[in-house]
Amino acid sequence: MTQKKTTHHNIPKLRFPEFRYMGGWDGKKINEFLTESRIKGSKGDIAKKITVKLWGKGVFKKEGLKGSVNTQYYRRKKGQFIYSKLDFLNQAFGLIPAHLDNYESTVDLPCFDIRDGIDPTFLLEYVQRKRFYKKLGDIADGSRKAKRIHADTFLNFSIFLPSLIEQRKIADCLSSIDELISIQTQKLDTLKAYKKGLMQQLFPAEGETVPKLRFPEFKNAEAWEEKKMADVCIKIMDGTHFSPKSKIGSHLYLTSKNIRNGLVDLSNISYISSEEHEIIYSKCPVKKYDVLLTKDGANTGNCALNHLDIEFSLLSSVAVLRGNPLLIDKNFLYYLIDSEKIQRLIINSVSGQAITRITLKKIAAYSISLPTNKEQKKIADCLVPLDELIYAQAQKLETLKLHKKGLMQQLFPSTDEVNG
Structure with a gap:
């Protein structure tokens, strides 16, 4: 990739070599590529529900909450774009994964079919930028703490797009970083889960006076x-x-x-x-x-x-x-x-x-x-190195996230999106 100095705001600072002379990105309305989907599904009491997590964490099955028989849900299809009207400003966006095909949401989580001309992953990365989603806060309905972005407002918004080939190149680049972030996140989660399990063994459970796991020298020691x-x-x-x-x-x-x-x-x-x-x-x-x-x-x-x-x-x-x-x-x-x-x-x-x-x-x-001071220290000395591993892994993950954030600032134009 090469950095290109330009006074045009719709040209990114960082561009892949094969696109450096392609000119500026074109302004387009989102409704040129997205159509809201309204396939009627079940009522809330029996619907297989999905939710969109905040801060770009994706789409997940919604567990344990039985809805109302009076609430209409709509079927969602794999590959559709989805967002939360209420949490738009908290980066609640996603693409419906294959394993949640035919799951359902209400109109508060609108879904959209994606037509040709825009890469779905590129679209998701584009709207997850703070520059984009915070801009809509000025025109959203509702109070400061309960602003809603309605589907027609979202569809009428303008974005800037390069060619489909360049979109896919950017999407592939960012997806590869996302894969690394996912791997490092799993490693961090594994370490945290191991620590949690170890602590459950090293500390007495509710109603117990000794832990399940005790160091050999304290096997016959008194109860805590x-x-x-x-x-x-x-x-x-x-x-x-x-x-x-x-x-x-x-x-x-x-x-x-x-x-x-x-x-x-x-x-x-x-x-x-x-x-x-x-x-x-x-x-x-x-x-x-x-x-x-x-x-x-x-x-x-x-x-x-x-x-x-x-x-x-x-x-x-x-x-x-x-x-x-x-x-x-x-x-x-x-x-x-x-x-x-x-x-x-x-x-x-x-x-x-x-x-x-x-x-x-x-x-x-x-x-x-x-326990005794000696056993306390033994337990702490066992857990401190584990915390150091967790900290190092968290730092590695944070570095990757910062790298992606910096890269996105370079790969997308600094142009402010405009409504209308």
Whole structure:
């Protein structure tokens, strides 16, 4: 591929050699290539349902939800393009896979037959670009949180297309990266599943006092001791209950969004002023190796061991647990909170309507089981290398995704699509 310098906005920056002199992409209406499909199917009580996952994750069978006898569903065919009216702005697009042929959805998940002249994979990659789907937010019906993109609006939108041969070349290039992403995702999922299964063996199940799997030197050791979380922690606190006024500054400001995948994620970090940091930090002085636990909102239960050497401020959506080193190993405390038993306790103790949350009082009262310090360390030492493998695999996957994102920015023109 070669990079082509041009002042024309409908020519991509990066183009395969055989297309470098082909000129700009042509503006076309989507309705020139797509026709909405309305093949009547079953009623909601018996329909074989499909759904479209957010953020380009594809089309899947919808499990376990029985619909209404009054709701009409429509049959969908393999290869059709589908999207969610309500979640269009959350990248809910897909192509119906062969194994879901004749499955059904309502008009809220409209489907389209794809005519000649546009490659289906190219179309999917095109609409999944943020530049495209966010543009429609300005004209969508509904409130900010419930905007709908209706089929006629979508079909009337303009896109820019190269020749079908170039479309297929781009689609093949991106599909090969998608295959690599899929392989690396499977590897990551396998590692996570292995860790989950191992933790189920290394920690006692509900109602048990010893784990199913125990290291040889602890085979004949005593049962794990029942305690309260407050018994083994010297600090259980949370961050500020007031949003800082400053939006810029030199100090990190973490919220629940920064606690994910067992890590403190700084990819979407905020900053606050030194003055506000001093006030917040004086009330919640987070230290290295404290456990951070999300206690508010959709991410409740996410936890991480703090490996940062620097001070930072926290919002109240994150709790801080500092173990007593004489009673509990710092890594073991993290794995304990991440264990199935404690995560179930967290789910069962969530309260609230608009914003769900757990309180510090409830966290302090959680019943936990503890082995000796030596066995705690042995368990933690077994799991830490596995977490390192998971982290390395996650980084590899993220690098591939960033590579694809950067490539798409080069392979598609920067022209803003226009309505009408």
